[in-house]
Amino acid sequence: MATKIFKHIQTSVVPLPIENIDTDQIIPARFLKATTREGFGNNLFRDWRFDENNAPKEDFVLNNPNFSGKILVAGKNFGCGSSREHAAWAIADYGFDAVVSSFFADIFKGNALNNGLLPVQVSDDFLKKIFDAVDADQHTVVEIDLVDQFIKIVATGEQETFEVNPYKKACMTNGYDDIDYILSKKELIEEFEEAK
């Protein structure tokens, strides 16, 4: 089955300079009752974004009209906690194509990659540069190129390369699917089972 293709983006960013953002913040458990993949974006960062009366909290970045864009930039250890893929679905459903942080939790990173949402791990220094650039200019534009594996602050030209698993890179840039790949090895699985 073909999946979403990601090669290159250039957009303004949404800064969230908080560390250890866990998947319960990204999508609280009480919103995991849905049985489809759609609509989770409405509840992205629900309890930071809305008060107990469902009114938007003005001081939260997603409610600030000055910030928009397809890149979410967050503090280190982003996506820690639960394995809920709903977190990646919520971020993608809201309209983000990439998340930038100086460190990602393991399961979140895998879930993001499986949904065409690119996790870009940068150095602490570069993360600070992005936050500083956004502080100075809320409309700071960042370029992410998956093919050549770099991230750039367009105005200053400052850039850094990033790592990505070569297999997952091939999947994302071509729309390949894990299940199709494993099923192409079905006879090996059956041989393995017989030898057990």
Add this chain to the structure above:
Amino acid sequence: MGQTLFDKIWDAHVVSSNEGFPDILYIDTHFIHEVTSPQAFDGLRTRGLPVFRPKQTVATADHNVPTIDQHLPIKEELSRYQVDMLTKNCAEFGIELYGLGHPFQGIVHVIGPELGITRPGGTYVCGDSHTSTHGAFGAIAFGIGTSQVEQVMATQCLLQSRPKRMKIEVNGTLQNGVGAKDIILYIISKISAAGGTGYAVEYAGDTIRALSMEGRMTICNMSIEMGARCGLIAPDQTTIEYVKGREFAPKGEEWDKAVAYWKTLYSDADAQFDEVLSFKAEDIEPMITYGTNPGMGIGVTQHVPETASFETKEQGSYKKALDYMGLHDDEQLLGKPIDYVFIGSCTNSRIEDLRQVAEFVKGKHKADNVTVWVVPGSKQVQEQAIREGLDKIFDEAGFPLREPGCSACLGMNEDKIPAGKYCVSTSNRNFEGRQGPNSRTFLASPLTAAASAITGRVTDIREFLKSSESELVS
């Protein structure tokens, strides 16, 4: 060169290994539940695929079920729909379901081990991060996302890159009142909520060896709270005794063959780890968390760290956590009034946890200001507790025994801690809103939770045990 335990099990499950690709790893048993499986079943339907090995797939309903009146239809419409969906999906795809009302129903990480499905040397996955629990048997077990749930349903395999290997040793004798939960909270407080990311962690040392299987499960359960891919402990006689005779454990000749293999499962003396950490059991106090991730823990007599003790760039996040918790720099938690005590979750809801709590609270009564919930990990744990008369002890103490499920660990069902209230919880996560919107969680051991329920305040269990026979009943 020798091999680590992790590598021995991994290598025995590699179906295919190709340069530049993740390994194709064979999964012995896939556990599924109602919350992270429906979209995976939909994916199979879209692809026109069956579940590849339905007999190696085990389902239960745990995350989103009520913990009272389980014999009645679920009241909440979305929850009922999600649990019904699991029933329909399991019927359609030929999967055994231990749903509500089934004698084997319970939290997925409690029932796997207690039914003898989880065994040394196996590979286990589930769409739940606390799957690391099963590693206590000397197995590779980890949580996966729903796309991967679909992958395992479709192929009984998972694409996975081999993680790095870490060994964490704990040696020495634990203080009275200090247990497995304190050990793991202590380790996470030392290495942080991200300190294990990218690693498979093997726990070793004589303190770990001396733990029961329940204690080992508590340790491995929280491996994910330091970011580790999985946690595991080499199987030994304790492991073998635990598995023996269980419902789905091998029997007869198969058993002997299995045990002979399990005895080969240990890290060789010259095995190389990417990282080795050592801790002394004597240094570990009863632990409690004060913040909004499990790495933010202290000994129960210690004070909350000062904001100034953190690097400038970390201070904003730290202050946000303290504000959320309603705490201030240098505050001591000991003696702080609490509102709720939750004893349950895949971390601490096994029969041993309940026995320990019952033994301690026998003849005591909870403080008036505290609401206590005891939620057994499974139907079997509940039945066993009733057979042993623990339910009566709990009732007399004001600790009602409920029915099995994940309950207030994640606040998906109606068991939620109200906004602003403090809960001493034996669960695994103290994230903002984890136990209900704006709830405040102090993670601790079952004994610390029980003692705090009796006094109505955050309590040092050692004080109770010192004067154990003097009556400190409130």
